Amino acid sequence: MDAAFARTGARLAYLQSAVNNPTGLSLHPERRRPLLEVARRHRALVVDDDWARHIRLDAPVPPPLIADDVHGHVIHISSLAKPVAPSLRVGFLAARGPVLARLHTAVVTNQLFVARPLQEVALEFLTSAEWPRHTGRLSRTLVARRDALLAQVRRVWPDGDVTPPRAGFHLWLACPRGVEPGPLARDAQRAGITIGDGDAYFVGEPADARIRISFSATSERQAADALVTLATVRDSVAVQ
Template sequence: RALAAALARAARRPGAWRRAPTAGLAPLRALFARQAGGSVTADDVLVTGGGQGALSMLFRAIVAPGGPVLMESPTYPGALAAARAAGLRPLPVPTDADGIRPDLLADAFAMTGARLLYCQPTFHNPTGTVLAPGRRDQVVEVAKAAGAFLVEDDFARHLGHGGPLPPPLVSGDRDGTVIHLTSLTKPASPSLRIGAVIARGPVMRRLWGMRFVDDFFTARPLQEAAVELLSTPAWERHLRTLSAALRERCALLAACLARDLPHWTLTRHPTGGLHLWVRLPDGVQDTTLADAARAHGVAVDAGARYFPAEPSGPFLRLSFAAAPGPADLAEATRRLAALPPSPS
């Protein structure tokens, strides 16, 4: 309802259907800059049509075809697909319970000569990890020392389950090392294809050049609607409601897994995001199990596709956000528990 009202108001604005500025509407850029914090200004913001297209544009803008790009292992499959489509070579950097390891990241930069790291420091997809406070500055410093850029995918900034959030990495960066990527799609609607890239210097100039080749500008009515939505008290109310609903669903699915599938290992109980990351017993084939689950009406993601290289074991990603209601999550775990054993 809030989106419908925002779009209706936006459509009545003078000039709503005219060409938008190449970088995006000034009020929307200011809103994204304020969200990022630190010394970020509206001039550092480029409005994009969602996050996925922006990610593809960033990979093409920064790394030449055939070049390496470092990624957390596991990572977001859309990033792997975008990198490979750009002709790049995704290379894994190990993670642990506190996120990407700065010591191994430094080794990876030294051994590969990579000039780009893609990471998700807050509510990482698929694990839900938040990069530990003591590592956040370290990771940026390692990238800076390597003469590399760090793409911070902050897609889950509005998907916390309650409690304080660490500031974006870009908020403390004064050297242009961090390139920040965010989107309204996940917290608002799949069809609100509005996101933003925050970058400085040569990277922003290159993105401007690519914008003139790719799409000229992002649809103005959607930008106007985003300004309307983010500028009203309804947005903050929605985020509070969303946070409570995600927290409830996350706890419910975790409890159902403990009850119905105690031999599966929940790697962590996330404090934000949309998913649980579960390790399966040794010998279970994740892709076979995922296919069997779908045949019984339960959609799960096999973990193998989340790894830039060889998987470290059999995993599943379970989403608790898209189910029609909490009762469906309980039914899903009952169906998963009833599946026949998956062959190795």
């Protein structure tokens, strides 16, 4: 990041330190402090998108980067749209020091406020006994879906490298040799299955051939069946 700041003159870095979408990986604990030090040296801001904290599965999620931010370089963002409902479009941020004051002014001038009824709904839900019950249920459901999908990956997707995510609802699955994610995603769509073409997640040249499979909205049975269909599509697009 040091070299990237120096080369580009950028003043802001965006990352998902706790759980990355789509890889499911976390920033290594030993890289947290050097990263904040680099941001301080370049007088830059770090936007830490903590989108998955409230859709934790069965492993601890690392603390947000802002927990180590003594100089006020981190802007921590998250939202209720994923853990509660897509239509509850209430996001929130945390920051400290001068950057918080600047953000406050920007929010007030640009968008006034989140609609009051939405704020009330969010507040009521977050402070009710239902919130921990809801996130617990969400975890259990998603863990069952993730594990069923991983078991099916092992059955029908041999050698498919995948890291079980600790939060969120995506598998970042490697394509076998000879299979390109673009044609696979396109033909899968024709077969009624929507997956993410992994190439779309790379800024430059893709480092490897991957697809993103989401397991938030499909039952265990649907996902297992879909993976069988996907494996058939995979074999039909494979270049020998």
